[in-house]
Amino acid sequence: MALLLGSVSTGAALAQDAPVQGGTLVYLEQQAHTNLYPPAGGFYPNSGILNQITDKLTWQNPATLEIEPWLAESWEINADATEYVFKLRPGVTFSDGTALDAAAVAKNFDTFGLGNKDLGYPVAEAINNYQGSEAIDPLTVKFTFKAPAPGFLQATSVIGSGIVAPSVLEQPYDELGDATKIIGSGPFVVESEVLGQSLNLKVREDYAWGPPNIGHTGRAYLDAIQLIVTPEDSVRIGALLSGQADFIRQIQAYDEAQVEAQGYLIHSAPTRGVNNNVTFRPENPIVADIKVRQALTAATNAGEIVSTLFSAHYPQATSVIASTAAGYVDLSEKLAFDPEKAKALLDEAGWVVGADGIREKDGVKLELSAYESLPQPQNRATLQLLSQQWATVGAKLNVLAGDSGSATQDNLDPLKTPLRPAMVGRADPDVIKSNFYPTNRDSLLQKGGTNPNATWEDPALNELLLAIAAEPDTKRRLDLTADVQAYLLDQAYVIPIFEEPQVFAGAPYVRGIGFDAVARPSFYNVWLAPR
Amino acid sequence: MTTTIATRFGQAVLVLLLAFTASFLLLQALPGDAILIKYQNPEMGLSPEQIAEIRLRYGADAPIWAQYGNTLVNFLQGSFGYSVQAGVPVNTVLAANAWPTLRLASLALVFAVLLAGLVAFAATLAPFNWLRNALQMVPSLMISVPVFWLGIMLIQLFSFRLRLVPIINPSEFQALILPVATLAVPIAAPLAQILIRSLDEIETQPFVAVARAKGASRRFVLWHHVLRNALLPVLTIAGVLFGELLAGAVVTETVFGINGLGRVTEQAVSNQDTAVLQAIVVLAALGFVLINLLVDLLAPLIDPRLNRPVGAKA
Numbered sequence: 001m002a003l004l005l006g007s008v009s010t011g012a013a014l015a016q017d018a019p020v021q022g023g024t025l026v027y028l029e030q031q032a033h034t035n036l037y038p039p040a041g042g043f044y045p046n047s048g049i050l051n052q053i054t055d056k057l058t059w060q061n062p063a064t065l066e067i068e069p070w071l072a073e074s075w076e077i078n079a080d081a082t083e084y085v086f087k088l089r090p091g092v093t094f095s096d097g098t099a100l101d102a103a104a105v106a107k108n109f110d111t112f113g114l115g116n117k118d119l120g121y122p123v124a125e126a127i128n129n130y131q132g133s134e135a136i137d138p139l140t141v142k143f144t145f146k147a148p149a150p151g152f153l154q155a156t157s158v159i160g161s162g163i164v165a166p167s168v169l170e171q172p173y174d175e176l177g178d179a180t181k182i183i184g185s186g187p188f189v190v191e192s193e194v195l196g197q198s199l200n201l202k203v204r205e206d207y208a209w210g211p212p213n214i215g216h217t218g219r220a221y222l223d224a225i226q227l228i229v230t231p232e233d234s235v236r237i238g239a240l241l242s243g244q245a246d247f248i249r250q251i252q253a254y255d256e257a258q259v260e261a262q263g264y265l266i267h268s269a270p271t272r273g274v275n276n277n278v279t280f281r282p283e284n285p286i287v288a289d290i291k292v293r294q295a296l297t298a299a300t301n302a303g304e305i306v307s308t309l310f311s312a313h314y315p316q317a318t319s320v321i322a323s324t325a326a327g328y329v330d331l332s333e334k335l336a337f338d339p340e341k342a343k344a345l346l347d348e349a350g351w352v353v354g355a356d357g358i359r360e361k362d363g364v365k366l367e368l369s370a371y372e373s374l375p376q377p378q379n380r381a382t383l384q385l386l387s388q389q390w391a392t393v394g395a396k397l398n399v400l401a402g403d404s405g406s407a408t409q410d411n412l413d414p415l416k417t418p419l420r421p422a423m424v425g426r427a428d429p430d431v432i433k434s435n436f437y438p439t440n441r442d443s444l445l446q447k448g449g450t451n452p453n454a455t456w457e458d459p460a461l462n463e464l465l466l467a468i469a470a471e472p473d474t475k476r477r478l479d480l481t482a483d484v485q486a487y488l489l490d491q492a493y494v495i496p497i498f499e500e501p502q503v504f505a506g507a508p509y510v511r512g513i514g515f516d517a518v519a520r521p522s523f524y525n526v527w528l529a530p531r
Numbered sequence: 532m533t534t535t536i537a538t539r540f541g542q543a544v545l546v547l548l549l550a551f552t553a554s555f556l557l558l559q560a561l562p563g564d565a566i567l568i569k570y571q572n573p574e575m576g577l578s579p580e581q582i583a584e585i586r587l588r589y590g591a592d593a594p595i596w597a598q599y600g601n602t603l604v605n606f607l608q609g610s611f612g613y614s615v616q617a618g619v620p621v622n623t624v625l626a627a628n629a630w631p632t633l634r635l636a637s638l639a640l641v642f643a644v645l646l647a648g649l650v651a652f653a654a655t656l657a658p659f660n661w662l663r664n665a666l667q668m669v670p671s672l673m674i675s676v677p678v679f680w681l682g683i684m685l686i687q688l689f690s691f692r693l694r695l696v697p698i699i700n701p702s703e704f705q706a707l708i709l710p711v712a713t714l715a716v717p718i719a720a721p722l723a724q725i726l727i728r729s730l731d732e733i734e735t736q737p738f739v740a741v742a743r744a745k746g747a748s749r750r751f752v753l754w755h756h757v758l759r760n761a762l763l764p765v766l767t768i769a770g771v772l773f774g775e776l777l778a779g780a781v782v783t784e785t786v787f788g789i790n791g792l793g794r795v796t797e798q799a800v801s802n803q804d805t806a807v808l809q810a811i812v813v814l815a816a817l818g819f820v821l822i823n824l825l826v827d828l829l830a831p832l833i834d835p836r837l838n839r840p841v842g843a844k845a
Contacts, residue, residue, distance in 0.1 A: 026699060032798075034569075035618040115581070120588060122570070122577055177618020195619065195627045196798075197790035228699060230788040234683055235698065238691040244699040405563025405803045408571050422573065441573035450571060452579045 019216070019512065019527040024224040027523075028236045028248040032196040032229045036182045037173060038162035039112055039124035042424075044375070044502065045229075047159040047520045048249065052201055052225065053095075054162025054184035057086055057105065059211035060154060060517040065272075065326055065427055067153050070211045071100065071163060071185070081148040081472035086156075088139040092209050094165040095189040102135035107166045109133055109143060120173035125434055125441075126155040126426065128469045148470040150477055151430035158426060159520050162186075185209070187220040187524045201225040210524060215512070221527035240264060240505055246528070247506040247513070249521070252378065253311040259505045267504040268313035269519035271425030272325045274435040275317040275496040276376060278386070278421050279443040281414035282493065283456035286366065293492035295345035299393045300386060301337040302497045309381050313503055317496035320432065320485045324499070327429040327481030334489040335496065342393040351394070359394035367396040370419040371407040379421055382497065412451045423500045427517035429481040433465040436488070444493055461487060507531075539827070543820040550816035551606065551809070555599055558805045565615035565803045566591045589615075602809065612806035616798065621806050624795055625814070632791035635783070636776040638707060639714035643772075646715055647722035654723075655730045656750065667727055674720035678779050682713040682786035698787065710787045714779045718772055722765060729761035736760075763834050770823050777815060 033045045038054060041047040059070040072086040092100040113130025115123040123130075129147040136142055145152065155161060165183035168176070175181065179193045187210065188201040207219045228245075230236045237255055239245040241262055251259060256266050280287045287293055306316045315323065318332040351359035351366050359366040372380040380399060387397035397419070402410070410416040422443050424435045434440045438449030438457070447457040464484045471477040488494050502519035512525035566589055570582050577585075586592050590601065605612060611621035647670075654666035689709060690698040696705045733739065734757060742752045780793030792811060799807035831837045 028699070032617075034616060117584060117588075120585065122581060122585075174613050174615075174618055175620075177614070178623075194790060195617065195624065196794065197788070226700070228788065230699075232683065232786050232788065235686055235786065235788065238687060239699045242691040242694065244690070244697050403561070403803075404568050404801055405561050408568050409563045412571065424573075439578045443573070448578075450573070450577075450579060450582075 017511070017529055019221050019525075020529065021221050021527070022223050023221075023528040024226055025222050025247060025510065025523060025526060025528065026245045027225055027227045028230040028239060028245045029227055030229075030231060030233075030236070030250040033177075033179065033199075035173070035177050036179055037121065037176045038108075038164060039122070039126070039160040040176075041159035041162065041520075042125065044249070044520075049179060049190075049199065049201075049227065050159055050162050050182075050184075051186075051516060051520045051522055052188040052524075053182060053186040053190060054164060055092075055100075055186050055209065056158070056161050056163065057088075057156040058153065059214070060157040060427055061213060062515060062517045065517060067157055068211060068213055070157075071105075071209065072156070075153070077153065079472065081150045081152070082145045084143045084145075084149075084152055085136070086141050086143075088141065089209055090139060092185055093206075094183050094185050095204060096165060096167075096183050098165055098167075099138075100163060100185050101138045102141040103138075104166050105141045105163060106133035106135050107169060108163050109161075111169045112161060113143075116169070116173075119169075119171070121169070122173075124155075124160050126158050126160050126428075126430070127152065128155075128430065128433075148472045150472045150474070151428050151469055154428035154430070157517075158428075159516065159518070188225060191224075197229055199227040201227065214514070214522075215525045220524045221512070222523060225523055237505070240507065243507075245507075246510050247504065247521075249502070249504050251503045251505045253309065253314065253503075256311050256313070256503070256505075263508055265506050265508060265510075266313065267506060267513055267515075268501040269504075269515035269521075270322055270324045270499060270501050271423070271519045272322050272427040272517055273425035273431040274321055274423055275319070276382075276421070276423040276498050276500040277317070277320070277494050277496045278370060278383075278419050279494045280492070281418050281420065281445045282458075283414040283445060283454060284368075284418035286364070286368065287418045288456075289349050290492055291345045291349035292351070292366070295342040295349070295393065296390060296395060297335065297489075297492045297495050298338045298345065299342035299390050299395065300335075300495050300497070301389050302335065302495075303337065304389070305382055305385050306498050308385060309378050310498060313501050314377075315499045317498050320488050320494055320496055321481075322499040325429075325431070326427060327478045327485075329482045329485055331485060331489055334486075339393055346393060346395070353394045357391070357394060358396050365396065366394060367398065368418045369398040369400055370417055370421060371400045371402060371411060373421040374404075376421060376423060376500065377503075383421065386497075412445070414445050414451070414454075414456075425500070425518040429468050429477060432481065432484055432488075433469045436493075437462065437465045437469075458491070458493075461491070461493075539824055543824065546820055547813060547816050551603065551813050552599075554809055554812035555602065558803070558808060559595060559598075561803060563803060564591060565805050568802055569615050602806075606809075606813065611810040614799075614804050614807045616802040616804045616807075621810050624807060625792075625810060628790050628792050628795050629814075631789060632780050632784070632793060635707065635710055635714060635789075635791060636780060638711045639718060639776060639779070640772070642711055642715040643718035643722060646719040647726055650719070650723040651726035651730060652753075654727050655734075655753070670720040670724040670727070673716050673723070676716065678713060678717055678782040679786060681716060682709070682783055685709045685713055686786070706789065710783050710789060713786070714776065714783045717779055718775055721768065721775075722772070725764050725768060726761060729764050730757055733757045733760045759833065763830060766826055766830060766833065769826050770819055773818055773822050774815075777818075 029045050031045045033049055041050045055071050057072040059068045061068050073089050075086045077084050110133050111121055112124035113127045115121045129145040129149045131144045131146045134142045168183050179190045179199055187207045189204055191200045191202040193199045202224050203220050205219055236248045240248050280293050282288050302316050306314055318330050321328050351361045354360045383399040390397050435443050438446040442449030445451045445454050447454045468480045509529040509531050511527050511529050514522040514525050570585050614621050614624050650669050657663045686698055689695045696708050742756055781797050784791040784794035796811050
């Protein structure tokens with residue numbers, strides 16, 4: 001059980017009591033969910049719900065990162081990873097009573113992999129090179145790919161690949177904001193919802209198909225989960241500490257001590273993907289010069305950011321991806337804090353310190369801007385501290401906090417925002433491609449990506465990224481992952497800052513809380529000990 | 532009277548149309564739009580072509596006059612479109628949130644009137660001059676307390692420390708106590724201030740002196756003569772108070788995590804959820820129009836002089 005926990009600060013000694021069945025867990029969320037189409041599960045509030053009501057074909061063991069059976073009992077992958085055949089577990093039903101069979105699985109992945117223009121479904125981020133599916137018999141389904149798709153097996157385990165009843169996918173994408181419409185096969189069922197305010201989940205008595213290694217079989221211990229959206233930080237914490245709530249999401253690092261001092265537990269789970277970072281947009285003329293990017297990397301003191309603003313639950317980054325991620329290599333020497341080196345590089349690049357302490361070149365000031373990213377913990381404070389650090393070598397960073405319309409629009413323009421904070425969680429090497437490849441998240445704003453006016457691209461990087469997503473040999477794939485981490489830091493495209501966790505707090509009597517490989521909570525094993 | 536009502540009705544329709552048009556134009560002028568904000572999000576990982584398709588489907592890049600016409604026709608048919616952010620029809624959003632806000636706002640208004648009356652009477656009738664002066668400052672104090680802070684303090688004190696009212700899973704009645712109190716305080720402040728002022732002013736009028744000379748007590752005069760006259764200015768700011776109630780609801784609902792139009796508005800603004808904002812603006816305009824109509828119809832009942840044609844006094 002302890003392996004399932006990301007890290008629990010105290011109270012683990014009590015974990016051996018026998019689980020008790022029954023009770024309602026009161027869970028406080030920070031934000032309302034938006035859309036519960038499974039591939040939209042990247043947004044924390046969406047995944048917090050989806051993880052309870054949907055099951056996946058496979059289970060990624062959060063302790064070993066191995067892919068284990070779940071709804072699929074076994075699978076076969078051809079040598080170049082272009083064909084996958086899954087054998088499904090018999091007897092699985094959706095909560096409306098219909099069978100979870102090969103046809104249902106095929107329909108799900110056709111929608112995830114290809115999208116649905118008529119109904120407005122976008123293509124799922126985790127699925128690459130998808131071509132089509134075939135239900136060979138009621139319990140056998142085959143997927144084919146246009147090019148090798150070595151990440152697909154892991155992609156069947158992610159929150160975005162939760163299997164829903166085919167009838168769900170026949171409704172317009174726009175209407176899946178209504179949680180009661182999401183019919184899954186998970187251990188809990190949406191019983192009722194007050195839109196934007198609360199959601200009641202009820203246990204499925206007949207549930208018998210959890211992952212074999214998750215800890216128990218049969219129905220979940222809890223009878224129900226009451227999810228209440230409570231936006232205000234102090235109200236969530238106060239409600240927990242006064243016994244009105246059992247478990248809450250999103251604790252700021254500066255509140256952790258207060259929670260722990262009263263005997264409550266902090267649960268911090270790693271998201272195991274691309275670290276919390278700032279990414280340069282090299283199309284901007286100032287940061288087009290690699291020396292400037294290298295200088296700003298050397299001027300960044302990530303250790304100071306972590307120790308000043310965060311807690312022990314936020315490890316300092318030592319590469320582009322987290323140390324708990326697949327394919328990680330330690331590149332901390334490339335990220336060493338060295339202000340003297342930074343100054344020397346800026347001198348070399350021709351940036352001269354002006355009267356106001358800000359460097360100048362050809363009448364242009366070394367002044368960059370970035371919009372704060374609201375979903376990332378204390379991002380504004382992080383950028384502001386970064387700005388102070390850079391100021392000591394003569395570079396100015398403006399931290400912008402515009403409305404979301406301006407922020408979205410300006411973030412597409414490398415001249416306005418030469419820098420952008422980013423992070424993405426997924427426990428597969430494909431995550432690097434997700435963050436940097438132009439047709440995915442496109443952090444660098446390359447040609448062919450989200451910025452229609454972009455002219456800049458790095459073909460060498462893109463080739464490496466594509467290779468990771470299409471290399472069937474595991475060993476070779478991890479080598480490529482190491483190469484691309486080194487390449488990104490050698491080119492100084494990105495400055496990783498810390499490994500971003502998702503931090504929760506719970507009452508001491510809440511036992512058995514589990515997290516998937518990317519920090520999404522699972523309440524299947526949770527039980528309430530007598531208080 | 533019929534012509535008056537017909538004219539008022541015509542004015543109301545015009546006001547609503549103007550509110551609709553102005554909000555439409557303002558929302559168009561903002562940088563970005565709801566579709567951009569939702570789908571350009573890097574988490575969606577969509578290509579420019581996919582986003583262009585989505586924009587086409589929503590009609591987001593249609594000429595502005597066509598969008599205006601479409602939206603207006605839909606509104607007239609009672610369809611407010613889709614909330615891009617929440618992924619449900621705007622009608623569903625409104626249905627789930629209008630009643631809680633209406634209930635919160637009307638209870639807060641009632642409570643605010645009582646509170647204002649209490650403060651005003653205390654400030655007028657209190658025995659000592661220094662006490663009256665002190666009480667007269669209470670409204671300024673009430674209005675300078677930030678609603679946000681007040682809400683959090685009430686929760687911390689009454690729910691977390693004294694454990695009198697739960698904030699999570701309260702009964703229907705408990706759920707209203709703290710939010711109503713939070714919302715009522717800033718509304719009560721201007722009401723109390725105006726009431727104090729007009730009580731003071733009317734007390735100096737000759738008819739009060741006459742009544743006092745006849746031997747009526749201070750309290751009797753206040754109840755029977757002054758109050759009726761002092762109510763009119765209070766009533767006329769009801770329209771302004773309605774706006775205050777809506778603004779207060781935004782903060783109150785967010786702090787207390789209860790659903791309502793205020794919270795919906797706050798989220799719609801940050802996501803530029805145009806369809807939702809448009810519907811809320813028109814609803815709010817409708818509220819203002821109705822309240823002003825009501826005030827105009829009620830005022831003559833309180834002060835019959837308002838019914839007489841102008842100039843008859845002379």
